[in-house]
Amino acid sequence: MILLLFILIPMAGALLAWIAAAWNQALPRWIALLAMTADLVLAAGLWWQTESATGPWLSTFHRDWMPRFGISFSLALDGLSLLMLMLTFFLGALSVLVSWNEIKERVGFFHFNLLFVLAGITGVFLTMDLFLFYFFWEVMLIPMYFLIGIWGHENRMYAAFKFFIFTQAGGLLMLLAILGLYFVHAHNTNEYTFSYFALLNTPMEQTTGRWLMLGFLTAFIVKLPAFPLHTWLPDAHTEAPTAGSVVLAGLLLKTGAYGILRFVLPLFPEASQAFAPWIMLLGAVGILYGGKLAFAQTDLKRLVAYTSVSHMGFVLLGAFAFSEMAYQGVVMQMITHGISTGALFMIAGVLYERLHTRELEKMGGLWPALPGLGVVSMVFVMASLGLPGLGNFIAEFLVLAGSWQSQPWITVAATIGLVIATIYSLRIMQKVFFGVSWREYKLPDLSFREGLMLMPLIAVIIWLGVYPQPVIRTVKPSIPTVVLAPQAPYTDVAIHPTK
Known part of the structure; x- marks a missing residue:
């Protein structure tokens, strides 16, 4: 249940911050800071208990969502996820502090978007269902577009559109790769599922595996970003408010790196080795x-x-x-x-x-x-x-x-x-x-x-x-x-x- 709380706390904080702005412009800042601090304390408590863990997975949460299509609300936490969550909540709290005096207009809506970005990042680091992973991958996109486009500097709309187009195009390629893996797995095993654990050992032809791996990899190296798909980053950083730049550099880029470690290498070991050099x-x-x-x-x-x-x-x-x-x-x-x-x-x-x-x-x-x-x-x-x-x-x-x-x-x-x-x-x-x-x-x-x-x-x-x-x-x-x-x-x- 604690894994669900990691996502629900920033989401609830986002809605509460937006509503609270109608009464007091200072309240959204305190609500956002409290939400991030609460998540950070919970994550630190889990890290403290890792010494007694008996396996790689420290905590899991699983509920059927759309079983007919093999979609579930599946969350799991291991050491890699835990470290990324600690980084997310730590930098999230500091992002609230850094925007304390900088953001003076539409304060409630700003903190709504900031917390919603952080909730999406948290979901990316926790989800073990590829359909759900894509959902959270896209959840990060719209609030960050607003953070850059509304509270950014002179060329903010150009930077926001460029960020949106690059990351959305990469995400669509990943969606095609996810669907391809879903149907390849079903064809070879007669099981339709988006479960990460079930898809780990999917039998497939070498050529198919390499094309699917490239679909995932492209989305992740755009977000990383890697040369030559990096051109959105300098514009987004330059025009974003300070908190937006901190979240972009400290967290959004890490979702691309996390995707490579969590999905590309384990799901496509042969293709990863073939393209490694x-x-x-x-x-x-x-x-x-x-x-x-x-x-x-x-x-x-x-x-x-x-x-x-x-x-x-x-x-x-x-x-x-x-x-x-x-x-x-x-x-x-x-x-x-x-x-x-x-x-x-x-x-x-x-x-x-x-x-x-x-x-x-x-x-x-x-x-x-x-x-x-x-x-x-x-x-x-x-x-x-x-x-x-x-x-x-x-x-x-x-x-x-x-x-x-x-x-x-x-x-x-x-x-x-x-x-x-x-x-x-x-x-x-x-x-x-x-x-x-x-x-x-x-x-x-x-x-x-x-x-x-x-x-x-x-x-x-x-x-x-x-x-x-x-x-x-x-x-x-x-x-x-x-x-x-x-x-x-x-x-x-x-x-x-x-x-």
Whole structure:
């Protein structure tokens, strides 16, 4: 029942926040914060109990929905899902805080959309029925369109439409692949079902499996995003409000990575191995290409957006290396990227509130005026370039070490991305906080609310860099057989959740 609560709490909070705005404009903020905090506490309690778990699945919930078509309301939680939920609720609460003073119009409707996006993301991380998975995949789309289109910046409608078209097109390809898998499974087993556990061992021809796998993969790499399907991301980030950018970078991108780990690799082991070198090459190209474009940007939010393209390349590289170490590195990268890049977007929002510009050329010499913000920014810039002692270093090291045995030359090319990351990350500090100051700034440093947003992020990124073992231990039981033994046929036993 707790799995259902994870989804119902933000949905109920969304409706309540929208209604409460009619009485008091401050109420929606508190309702949204309370909803996210409640979910975070529940998830933390479950994580605390994982030590006593006896199998990979920590909790399940199953109810028949449309049994005639093999559709059920099936939810299940393992280590991977739990870590993603912790990230979702943590960043969700911070997204409410970061928009506290920024959003002054239609406050109730804003928090309705924000919580509904988070509810859709939660559903994606929990559902074990492919029809239900597609439903939640689409639930994320409309509220994010409104967040960008209503509360965004100058070119918000262009960015919102572009985001909608790209993600909707990818989602439709995935829907076709889901239906294809549904009918292939029925043809070979005489069982019509959308159950993830039943579809795991679907017998199919090699060519069919590869085409179906590409349908899933396309939807996920659009959301990731991977080169060359990334072009919607910089526009969406640049025009979105700060909370929208945090949710996009920290959470929506992770649904694409989660889809690869949860669906592409276990459902299509042979096709995944066949395409692995090309997908790893695509990841390495994305790392280098995203880093180069990040260095070329003059808009701070656009620069941070292109760093996401670069960092998400490590996800493709590690996911298709078929190595336990690389898989753990991918999960670490999903978490640490969400923390560090989410923080950088928060910092961009804090600077915009004070300077009313995101142009790097109009900044410079801000350290004397904003020493507190400068120190915080330095931490996350160092995390972005992969400084040892911070979480991003652990993630990228595990990915590169795990990928070396599979594709050494592609791994070497990807390693060059760390040098590029150092260059564009240091450029942020040079352009914003050091260098020449064109005017004498008298600006307020970090407020209590801003410190409350950023200090937990610093604590988490240092903790993950110094002691990542809890994350690695939590995700280990979730690693699929195809990753542990890529040369052997996939023989994972289908597990049916009980009511």
